[in-house]
Amino acid sequence: MSAPLLRFERVRAGFGSLEVLRDVDLEVHAGEFVALVGPSGCGKTTILNLASGWLAPSGGRVERASRVRMVFQQDGLFPWRTVAENVRLGLRHVADEAERARREAEFLALVDLAPFAGHYPHQLSGGMRQRAELARALAGDTGLLLMDEPFSSLDYLARLRMRAELARLLTEQPRTVVLVTHDIEEAAQLADRVLVLSERPARIRDEVRLQAPRPRAATDPDVVRAVHHILTLLGLESDREAPALAPVEVP
Amino acid sequence: MPARALRGAWLGLVGPAALVAVWAIVASLRLFPESLFPTPLAVARGLGIELRSGRLWDDVVASLFRVLTGFLLAVALGVPAGLAVGRSRWAREAFLPLVNFFRSLSPLAWIPFAILWLGIGDPPAIFLIFMAAFFPVVLSTGAAVASIPSVYFRVARDLGLQGSERLWQVTLPAIAPQVITTLRVTAGLSWLVVVAAEMIAGRDGLGFAVWDARNGLRIDLLAANMVVIGVIGVALDLLLMGLTRIPSVRWGYER
Numbered sequence: 441m442s443a444p445l446l447r448f449e450r451v452r453a454g455f456g457s458l459e460v461l462r463d464v465d466l467e468v469h470a471g472e473f474v475a476l477v478g479p480s481g482c483g484k485t486t487i488l489n490l491a492s493g494w495l496a497p498s499g500g501r502v503e504r505a506s507r508v509r510m511v512f513q514q515d516g517l518f519p520w521r522t523v524a525e526n527v528r529l530g531l532r533h534v535a536d537e538a539e540r541a542r543r544e545a546e547f548l549a550l551v552d553l554a555p556f557a558g559h560y561p562h563q564l565s566g567g568m569r570q571r572a573e574l575a576r577a578l579a580g581d582t583g584l585l586l587m588d589e590p591f592s593s594l595d596y597l598a599r600l601r602m603r604a605e606l607a608r609l610l611t612e613q614p615r616t617v618v619l620v621t622h623d624i625e626e627a628a629q630l631a632d633r634v635l636v637l638s639e640r641p642a643r644i645r646d647e648v649r650l651q652a653p654r655p656r657a658a659t660d661p662d663v664v665r666a667v668h669h670i671l672t673l674l675g676l677e678s679d680r681e682a683p684a685l686a687p688v689e690v691p
Numbered sequence: 692m693p694a695r696a697l698r699g700a701w702l703g704l705v706g707p708a709a710l711v712a713v714w715a716i717v718a719s720l721r722l723f724p725e726s727l728f729p730t731p732l733a734v735a736r737g738l739g740i741e742l743r744s745g746r747l748w749d750d751v752v753a754s755l756f757r758v759l760t761g762f763l764l765a766v767a768l769g770v771p772a773g774l775a776v777g778r779s780r781w782a783r784e785a786f787l788p789l790v791n792f793f794r795s796l797s798p799l800a801w802i803p804f805a806i807l808w809l810g811i812g813d814p815p816a817i818f819l820i821f822m823a824a825f826f827p828v829v830l831s832t833g834a835a836v837a838s839i840p841s842v843y844f845r846v847a848r849d850l851g852l853q854g855s856e857r858l859w860q861v862t863l864p865a866i867a868p869q870v871i872t873t874l875r876v877t878a879g880l881s882w883l884v885v886v887a888a889e890m891i892a893g894r895d896g897l898g899f900a901v902w903d904a905r906n907g908l909r910i911d912l913l914a915a916n917m918v919v920i921g922v923i924g925v926a927l928d929l930l931l932m933g934l935t936r937i938p939s940v941r942w943g944y945e946r
Contacts (some may be wrong), residue, residue, distance in 0.1 A: 519942035
């Protein structure tokens with residue numbers, strides 16, 4: 441396999457006396473979709489902040505072979521700019537003006553927001569805002585996309601819709617993704633690998649691989665199996681396969 | 692003008708009309724001698740006298756010039772100072788107590804010094820307006836900067852916005868709604884202060900006109916000038932309220 445796009449080597453992190461990460465090793469390769477799940481407050485977001493370079497590790501090494509863009513939980517859009525202007529900001533690296541305008545239209549169409557190009561973020565619904573933010577991040581053309589619970593502020597149905605939307609966008613605009621989420625079903629539906637973190641100080645305690653090709657449905661047997669497996673790992677579900685009910689014989 | 696705005700404008704006249712009516716009734720009852728309680732008609736005539744003599748116009752120009760100069764000076768220096776104070780915790784801890792001290796000090800307390808140092812006329816009035824407006828501008832700009840969600844700076848970093856680009860495209864637009872509100876408040880404050888300043892340290896201006904009318908026992912002129920002062924104050928606020936209609940700051944008022 442090629443050199444990893446993102447690599448953590450025995451990474452430690454902490455705030456003052458609080459130890460958040462202990463010896464985390466992680467490799468993410470080009471084209472992969474990796475999801476991180478774990479108990480709340482365990483340091484999932486810290487891993488993303490280290491990956492983006494916003495935080496420096498207190499020990500170990502973080503290597504990045506690509507520029508990154510981060511998608512935040514909510515309101516990462518600049519409220520003083522219209523949807524189109526926000527997306528255009530994501531295209532700052534494109535020098536040619538005509539090309540920038542062309543791509544701006546393309547990305548707006550990609551997330552179905554062309555009719556709302558001139559709207560300001562506060563005039564849109566939460567789901568539309570997240571789509572605009574996705575468009576801005578994808579416009580960056582960076583190899584690596586970091587997502588910090590991007591759909592957690594949406595209601596369940598909107599979240600399902602956004603998952604499908606993200607899966608569709610990634611088939612059209614393939615990216616390497618690291619997604620942090622507390623939604624295990626979301627992780628299992630979207631990712632190639634789900635990394636399960638322990639309580640703080642966080643280590644990667646398990647890795648669940650999904651074989652079914654992306655995009656997949658939330659009720660795909662592979663997804664259901666992975667969800668069950670992860671919930672069992674987290675001690676939230678017991679292993680229902682073991683004591684199978686004995687068939688009742690009718691006399 | 693949309694129908695609703697038009698109706699708003701008409702409704703806005705109901706209060707003043709009612710006030711003038713009550714005033715006229717009270718004046719006609721002769722509860723007070725006419726030398727102490729002018730009738731609306733007398734005040735309107737006073738306004739006419741002041742307008743025809745050209746003095747009212749000169750006074751309005753003098754007062755507006757002082758307010759504009761003092762206020763713009765306070766904003767031009769106060770916003771950058773607020774940016775500095777808001778961005779650095781060190782600067783906040785070092786300077787905020789001082790800013791609060793001066794903010795709590797009534798600008799009118801500076802009047803004696805203003806006269807001793809700067810004499811009579813424009814300079815003391817501009818100085819007093821500056822003292823009234825500068826510190827609130829620093830304080831609220833600083834507070835606005837300190838409360839910008841860090842996510843905007845993280846996005847800016849991802850997008851490669853740095854230095855002056857970051858200032859103009861992130862920091863300033865992020866504080867704009869709050870700063871506009873502060874401008875409205877401090878412009879009102881400046882208008883209050885200029886009248887007081889001119890009453891004591893002026894030879895012209897609306898404040899001096901009020902004082903002069905009182906010394907001449909011309910209560911009709913006194914009230915006429917008061918009406919002008921109030922109307923201009925309302926107009927100033929309407930003008931600054933126009934800033935809140937800029938599309939790129941609406942988010943600050945509609946959330």
